[in-house]
Amino acid sequence: MTRRPETLLVMARDTAALQFGEAELARLRATARLGEPLCADELASAPVRARLAEVEVLITSWGCPPLDDAVLRAAPRLRAVLHAAGSVRDHVGAAVFDRGLLVTTAADANAEPVAQYTLGAILWAFKKVPFLAADARKFRDDWGYRDQRGELSGRDRTVVLVGFSRVGRRVAALLRLLDLARVLVVDPVADAGEIRAAGAEPASLADALPRADVLSLHAPSLPETRHMIGAAELAALPSGAVLVNTARGALVDTAALEHACVADGLHAVLDVTEPEPLPAGSPLYDLPNVVLTPHIAGSLGSETRRMSAEALGELERYAAGLPPRAPVTRHSLAVQA
Secondary structure, eight states: OOOOOBEEEESOHHHHHHHOOHHHHHHHHHHSBOOSSSEESOSOSHHHHHHHTTOSEEEEOTTOOOOOHHHHHTOTTOOEEEESSSOOTTTOOHHHHHTTOEEEOOHHHHHHHHHHHHHHHHHHHHTTHHHHHHHHTTOOSOSGGGGGGOOOOSSSEEEEEEOOSHHHHHHHHHHHHHTOEEEEEEOTTSOHHHHHHTTOEEOOHHHHGGGOSEEEEOOOOOGGGTTOBOHHHHHHSOTTOEEEEOSOGGGBOHHHHHHHHHHSOOEEEESOOSSSSOOTTOGGGGOTTEEEOOSOSSOOGGGHHHHHHHHHHHHHHHHTTOOOSSBOOHHHHHTOO
């Protein structure tokens, strides 16, 4: 039997307006009991604490405050935290898991636009499109400059994916559909059979780097992955290789990256950096062999409604007594982005 659990949205006001339009709110009202306020961007005021005392489910997103011990004490009936975005690290900690609360994520939905951006970056990288476009602003007399960018082919290339994550798996699948490149996957904890089933080949980082026409990063930002791509790894890439980073800036040693792009001519497509944004004096801003975008690969605008739909689907499953589609556990959070 389907219940209608008391539910509260907890997120920044502008996030709520972006992610929950009339269609989403109608779906929410059909599934849950709602009160006032419908949405909170803080969890300390008297009106919000009164709501917390009644709620069974929180639907969270960007801007949700930490669900610490004080918040959880104020929410004795709380049973589930359903996140309408990707990472829950900023608001879910040990206290939530100690209470045994259900936590879910919409990270699968957020992986879709990241994979699409990455695929576009890889396809353009094969022919050095963004870098040749930058060259065209300078060299206007003839097109001989294109020969300076190395191989300009979309056939028989090798793409190295570091991380067989949600995004990494999707990128591998998209590349397999196009049948344009060999795909090597570097992920020491991923199942080799699953990698092969995706049409890719498991490899070590040391073996994969010298073969990479494109190196695309999809690992989580963890203490053990910080600066996993440093001076030695960048030096191991062949001439003309392109680094694509849509994961986390901390995976790459920024000083080593700057040196490789300035001195060695490494090409790079960077949607994330460390720090974000880069200091104004970073040479990466002015190099024709570097493309910088302001962290746009993930869900933006109407794309965020895909994540709302995932969270509402989890709410419907919870209300119907069905298991969650994308639970987050204490263990899985420790190895997720």
